[in-house]
Amino acid sequence: MIRAFSLLILLGVVVGCKSIAPPTPLADLNAQQMHGHAVYEAHCAQCHYDRKDAALHGPALIGVFKKPYLPSGAPANDERMTATIVHGRNLMPAQGSTLDPQDLDDLLAYLHTL
Numbered sequence: 241m242i243r244a245f246s247l248l249i250l251l252g253v254v255v256g257c258k259s260i261a262p263p264t265p266l267a268d269l270n271a272q273q274m275h276g277h278a279v280y281e282a283h284c285a286q287c288h289y290d291r292k293d294a295a296l297h298g299p300a301l302i303g304v305f306k307k308p309y310l311p312s313g314a315p316a317n318d319e320r321m322t323a324t325i326v327h328g329r330n331l332m333p334a335q336g337s338t339l340d341p342q343d344l345d346d347l348l349a350y351l352h353t354l
Contacts, residue, residue, distance in 0.1 A: 260303035263291050264353035276350025279343045283335055290354055298332055302354050318348055 269277060280290060287297040294300055299311040307316050312329060314320040322344065328334035339347070 260306045263302060269350070269353060272346050272349045273353055274350075275343075276346035276348070279339065279347040280350055283338060284347075287332070290351075301351060304354055305352050306354075321348060321351065 264273075266274075266277065284290070284301070289296050289300045289302065291302055292300060293302050304310065304321070305316050310316050310320060310324070312324070314324075324332065325339070325344065325347070326334060326336035
């Protein structure tokens with residue numbers, strides 16, 4: 241009985257531990273993604289880590305598009321991420337007035353590399 245229970249726990253740990261592919265190295269980013277990284281550094285880095293799986297003032301962004309859902313529970317897609325960036329959410333301030341459409345597109349391109 242104990243052996244079967246231990247085996248079930250081990251199986252749950254192995255199945256539940258899905259690793260996410262590491263971010264694309266900065267040296268391998270294209271021009272759009274590099275500009276998106278600059279936008280991230282200017283507007284997002286003070287609250288979110290991009291290459292470390294730890295919260296800063298907001299949730300980590302590493303693997304944000306590699307998971308099915310955003311930390312808010314919304315689907316991890318461009319539409320929901322754009323809405324969160326532009327309009328804000330909970331403690332995150334809206335960034336819509338500080339980013340032009342190209343900056344936003346480039347930021348999304350960068351976030352897809354994480």
